[in-house]
Amino acid sequence: MKYSWNVICEVLRLAPPFPGSFKEAKTDIVFNGFSIPKGWKTDYGFRFHVLKFLNYFRNTPYLNMQLSGSNQLCWNTNATHRSPEYFPEPEKFDPSRFEGNGPAPYTYVPFGGGPRMCPGKEYSRLQLLVFTHNLVRRFKFDKVIPRDKIVYSPSPVPEKGLPIRLHPHSA
Numbered sequence: 001m002k003y004s005w006n007v008i009c010e011v012l013r014l015a016p017p018f019p020g021s022f023k024e025a026k027t028d029i030v031f032n033g034f035s036i037p038k039g040w041k042t043d044y045g046f047r048f049h050v051l052k053f054l055n056y057f058r059n060t061p062y063l064n065m066q067l068s069g070s071n072q073l074c075w076n077t078n079a080t081h082r083s084p085e086y087f088p089e090p091e092k093f094d095p096s097r098f099e100g101n102g103p104a105p106y107t108y109v110p111f112g113g114g115p116r117m118c119p120g121k122e123y124s125r126l127q128l129l130v131f132t133h134n135l136v137r138r139f140k141f142d143k144v145i146p147r148d149k150i151v152y153s154p155s156p157v158p159e160k161g162l163p164i165r166l167h168p169h170s171a
């Protein structure tokens, strides 16, 4: 189900359910003009505050910032996935980006990366493929609310729950 997975990957690129997370800098880093000293990490109390106010409104893949004297280091899924350097025409829906070797390491991170990468990735892959396969093979469908707004809480969800009408192929 290679093509189905490429389509799902492209959905996860443009609408990643996980907006980003926080890490500790293991070495001194300079990124996009920001100097991030070794040892910087997040204070857990700021997690959701930062996710809400930072990830969706700043367009920098990785950022360090000062909040109430705390040094915060976080990575951002959305902005990383929309980097034109790694994803030409980033707003275009194009599953062929995942053909061949696919995106360069750490440029496509819906499940994170490195030793703390999501352990539920393969389970999610199975669920997403089985769901998509059955939906597409058995039904035509259309949206009940044509433009259901996406809201962030902090994961993206359709405001009205995305009701759809199913039309079985065999009917």
Ligand code: HEM
Pocket: 016, 017, 018, 021, 109, 110, 111, 112, 113, 114, 115, 116, 117, 118, 119, 120, 121, 123, 124
């Ligand atoms: C589409 C579905 C999912 C997405 C997009 C997703 C995404 C992520 C991401 C981005 C991380 C952070 C990785 C990092 O910090 O580098 C993570 C961590 C984690 N995920 Fe998922 N996840 C999904 C489903 C699941 C499922 C189904 C499970 C369990 C059955 C799961 C369990 C976990 C756990 C336990 C962690 C923490 C891992 C650690 O810190 O060592 N996830 N996930």
